[in-house]
Amino acid sequence: MMELVLAVTAVALALAAAGAIIRIARGPSLLDRVLAADVLLAILGAALCIDMAVNRHLNNLMLVAAVSVIGFIGSVTVARFVADRREQPSES
Amino acid sequence: MSPEQNAVDTVIDAVSAVFMVVGALMSLAAAIGLLRFPDLMSRMHAATKPQVLGLFLLLAAVGLQLRTWWVWPVLLVAWIFQLLTVPVSAHMVGRAGYRTKHLHRELLSTDELEAVVVKAAKAARESESDGGNRTAG
Numbered sequence: 001m002m003e004l005v006l007a008v009t010a011v012a013l014a015l016a017a018a019g020a021i022i023r024i025a026r027g028p029s030l031l032d033r034v035l036a037a038d039v040l041l042a043i044l045g046a047a048l049c050i051d052m053a054v055n056r057h058l059n060n061l062m063l064v065a066a067v068s069v070i071g072f073i074g075s076v077t078v079a080r081f082v083a084d085r086r087e088q089p090s091e092s
Numbered sequence: 093m094s095p096e097q098n099a100v101d102t103v104i105d106a107v108s109a110v111f112m113v114v115g116a117l118m119s120l121a122a123a124i125g126l127l128r129f130p131d132l133m134s135r136m137h138a139a140t141k142p143q144v145l146g147l148f149l150l151l152a153a154v155g156l157q158l159r160t161w162w163v164w165p166v167l168l169v170a171w172i173f174q175l176l177t178v179p180v181s182a183h184m185v186g187r188a189g190y191r192t193k194h195l196h197r198e199l200l201s202t203d204e205l206e207a208v209v210v211k212a213a214k215a216a217r218e219s220e221s222d223g224g225n226r227t228a229g
Contacts, residue, residue: 023126045147
């Protein structure tokens, strides 16, 4: 049963990653790309969790935590940067 | 291994398999939402699915598969950390998206932020016309 679960989740996660990458490539604004990159990191964390569950080990747990930290810091930093840069001309 | 133990193992395996499949489908739902929704705000709504519920289901599947009690606090800490950071980054992205006008105004039902933004812009203009006198009012 685990092989079937692994195949189904691998297909779903691959399609999800493809969708997120398409949105990164096409996204009209920088914030859309940041959001899609965040989703891509979440998909990576999901793949690491499924690997841990199917093969019954805990080696990836720190990596999952690190991936979520990177997504958080990255999106907050870019959001802050965009707000500072684009606010000035719109107020004048 | 006794027959009852075997049956319990099968049930736990089935539950964790369902959790894993649903958790992966959360990621797929987020990708479909990212591709089909029209503007940044509705895409943000779709993007939080794999980060909160999907990660919860997958961490629960890991805990069910390992069958030792001490992994549950570790997995709980990982999930709570995600719960604390996701609203902060969503707030920052939404704030920046509103102020850089990346939204479809006709899709909003209420806009409670507009008055605040207009007031802040007015205050900034007034403090600028004071000759750069930066007194906090």
